[in-house]
Every structure is written in structure tokens, then in C-alpha cells.
Amino acid sequence: MKKMMLILMTITSILMSAACNIGESEKSTKSSNYEKIRNQEISTLQILENVKVGKYLADSKGMALYYFKNDVYEKSNCSGECLKNWPPFTADKFKVPVGFDKNDFGTITREDSGENQVTYKGYPLYYFVNDKVKGDVNGQGIKEIWYIVNTDTTFK
Numbered sequence: 001m002k003k004m005m006l007i008l009m010t011i012t013s014i015l016m017s018a019a020c021n022i023g024e025s026e027k028s029t030k031s032s033n034y035e036k037i038r039n040q041e042i043s044t045l046q047i048l049e050n051v052k053v054g055k056y057l058a059d060s061k062g063m064a065l066y067y068f069k070n071d072v073y074e075k076s077n078c079s080g081e082c083l084k085n086w087p088p089f090t091a092d093k094f095k096v097p098v099g100f101d102k103n104d105f106g107t108i109t110r111e112d113s114g115e116n117q118v119t120y121k122g123y124p125l126y127y128f129v130n131d132k133v134k135g136d137v138n139g140q141g142i143k144e145i146w147y148i149v150n151t152d153t154t155f156k
Contacts, residue, residue: 062134
């Protein structure tokens with residue numbers, strides 16, 4: 001009987017120890033997964049260059065960012081059909097490239113969707129739906145109201 005108790009206690013001890021290690025391993029995995037996700041949320045804007053438009057601002061995937069001349073400071077005038085071709089650039093956390101000042105970037109809350117749209121010097125930023133791959137700048141100059149953003153961009 002004493003032998004049986006000793007064996008049971010040893011087995012119980014081993015199982016409890018293993019369970020504790022699994023819990024620690026899960027915590028470690030969860031923690032490292034959280035770090036990966038958190039790091040992915042912080043994307044880095046970049047400056048790309050194109051023969052046609054020169055240097056310009058792009059998101060972390062290399063997609064060009066545009067501004068709309070009909071927008072006003074801290075207000076988007078692109079809604080409805082406009083947004084089908086010019087989706088807003090939304091990001092919660094990002095780093096800006098050398099040559100840009102982080103303080104020039106902010107967000108507005110879109111009246112139509114409630115989303116936060118990133119702004120540069122108070123003006124909302126957009127993508128162009130016909131830019132399909134890194135380096136595309138197909139929206140530059142469309143209807144003389146859509147333009148690429150760069151360090152020289154001035155608004156009205």
C-alpha cells in the first residue's frame with residue numbers, strides 16, 4: 001500500500017510539473033505572438049521614386065498615397081462614388097520616413113464611416129484603386145485634382 005501511494009504521488013508530481021511547464025510555454029507563445037502582431041501593426045511609410053513623378057510617399061507595401069485638391073483642412077470631400085476609386089488610407093500606428101515630420105501626420109474621423117483616416121498636414125490621404133502593385137502612380141494628376149504626396153507637397 002505504501003509503495004502504491006509513493007508511485008501515485010510520483011506520477012501526480014510528474015503530471016503537475018508537466019502541466020505547469022505547458023502553461024508557461026503557452027504564456028511564452030502567447031506573449032511572442034502578441035509581440036509579432038503588435039509589431040505588424042506598426043508599419044513604416046516609405047519614399048519611393050518614379051521617373052514620371054519623382055519621389056513620393058507610399059505605405060509599407062509600396063502603394064502610393066494621394067491627396068485630393070477638393071478636400072479642406074481636416075475634412076474629406078471624397079465620399080460615395082469617389083471612395084470606390086479613392087479608398088482612404090487608414091492606419092493606427094506607423095513610422096514616417098526620413099524627410100517627413102511625424103508631427104505633420106494625424107487623423108480625422110470620416111463622417112460617412114466613422115473610420116480614422118490618416119492626414120498629412122491636415123489633409124486626408126488616399127489610395128488609387130488602379131494602382132495594383134508597388135510603384136504604380138496611375139492616379140497622379142487625374143482630373144487635375146488628385147496628386148502624389150511628397151516632402152514638397154503644399155496645400156492651397
